[in-house]
Amino acid sequence: MEKKKISILGSTGSIGTQALEVIEKLQDKFEIIALAGGNNIELLKQQALKFKPKYICIGKNTTERIEIDGITTLYGSEGLNEICSNKENDIILVAVSGKIGLKPTLKAIENKINIALANKETLVMAGDIVMAKAKEAGVKIIPVDSEHCAIHQCIKDINQVDKLIITASGGPFLHKTIEDMQKATVKEALAHPRWNMGRKITVDSATLMNKGLEIIEAHHLFNMPYEKIDVVVHPQSIVHSAIEYKDGSVIAQLGLPSMHIPIQYAISYPERFEGIKSKSFSFSEIARLDFEKPDFEKFPSVKLAYQAGKMGGSATVCLNAANEEAVFAFLNGDINLFDIYKITNKMMSQHKLIKNPSIDEIFEIDNEIRIKTREIIK
Ligand SMILES: NC(=O)c1ccc[n+]([C@@H]2O[C@H](COP(=O)([O-])OP(=O)(O)OC[C@H]3O[C@@H](n4cnc5c(N)ncnc54)[C@H](OP(=O)(O)O)[C@@H]3O)[C@@H](O)[C@H]2O)c1
Numbered sequence: 001m002e003k004k005k006i007s008i009l010g011s012t013g014s015i016g017t018q019a020l021e022v023i024e025k026l027q028d029k030f031e032i033i034a035l036a037g038g039n040n041i042e043l044l045k046q047q048a049l050k051f052k053p054k055y056i057c058i059g060k061n062t063t064e065r066i067e068i069d070g071i072t073t074l075y076g077s078e079g080l081n082e083i084c085s086n087k088e089n090d091i092i093l094v095a096v097s098g099k100i101g102l103k104p105t106l107k108a109i110e111n112k113i114n115i116a117l118a119n120k121e122t123l124v125m126a127g128d129i130v131m132a133k134a135k136e137a138g139v140k141i142i143p144v145d146s147e148h149c150a151i152h153q154c155i156k157d158i159n160q161v162d163k164l165i166i167t168a169s170g171g172p173f174l175h176k177t178i179e180d181m182q183k184a185t186v187k188e189a190l191a192h193p194r195w196n197m198g199r200k201i202t203v204d205s206a207t208l209m210n211k212g213l214e215i216i217e218a219h220h221l222f223n224m225p226y227e228k229i230d231v232v233v234h235p236q237s238i239v240h241s242a243i244e245y246k247d248g249s250v251i252a253q254l255g256l257p258s259m260h261i262p263i264q265y266a267i268s269y270p271e272r273f274e275g276i277k278s279k280s281f282s283f284s285e286i287a288r289l290d291f292e293k294p295d296f297e298k299f300p301s302v303k304l305a306y307q308a309g310k311m312g313g314s315a316t317v318c319l320n321a322a323n324e325e326a327v328f329a330f331l332n333g334d335i336n337l338f339d340i341y342k343i344t345n346k347m348m349s350q351h352k353l354i355k356n357p358s359i360d361e362i363f364e365i366d367n368e369i370r371i372k373t374r375e376i377i378k
Contacts, residue, residue: 127220150240212305
């Protein structure tokens, strides 16, 4: 079988490094065309020497240069676009964090290259445009997020599905009070009980905004109305999500909480390989699975995300930009954890909705919201 040609945007991040661990075990199945990182030049260099891609791409803000024989070095967002224009690729894993993922994803779609999508901001900011263009171009978007990957595995015929059920671990503050959350340190917010992820998404998991963003992501990926997307808290993170068919049958996808599995699924789809699987799943070892309703008072961000999603248009751009700026401010020690919601809510309440923004308008709105959010934080 011919090797599948893949490029990874964000190879130096949490998803990117785990994707390389997956590929290391499947060297006879994958050939790496390009690896792209941001500022972590040293790690990108090590990855390039080990995996020998044809291209590497480093963030524009870095002044350092990498020169390795036989490897072409690209820079910044132009470099990401160049990778996504290279039709040698069978699939591109978009695992950069933040809005930087949107344009390369659109470029890959334009070039009819399938996408394994980890970067949720792409769909939160421009889900209508991205999914319409992918459909028109016949491009597959395979979700990497464990919940969406689970749903993708459960669905046989979307027209027969009545409801999506997204699970949430509940994060580090599941059994803490609102007062505890107000006093939470950055270290506490970053101490996720189940998943080891990048800092931004880990804070979003602590406030449950991550679940809110996932609801919006699910709406676009599976074309499901918001009224038919439920969230349930499941602290063990074994059931990764489920769907309910019209006849009441519920199909869930289960597995040990490891991102290797959804990453491998997304880049290998529609094939399945043993790959990095460490051990077989055992119900008796797991013993119990708990489920509870989310507490929207403690985690109001979930409601805010439903509200933004239902408003549609530029509302989710506002939600994403305001939340991200507030998360950075929290990580910087400028505000407390609960302020992230308060600031995002304030920005949402002031936002003047644009119904069908173009990509250029989306970036303009994103920029404006970020500037205003930073002013409020000051
Ligand atoms: N981690 C998870 O388990 C998980 C699960 C589901 C979905 N996701 C989603 O996947 C995406 C990545 O998450 P992550 O946790 O892997 O984040 P992360 O660890 O922070 O990694 C982000 C990656 O993006 C690169 N990057 C950031 N800004 C860039 C820029 N301007 N230009 C080029 N590269 C840039 C970083 O490069 P440097 O580090 O070299 O600067 C790094 O490789 C996010 O959208 C997240 O929501 C993550």
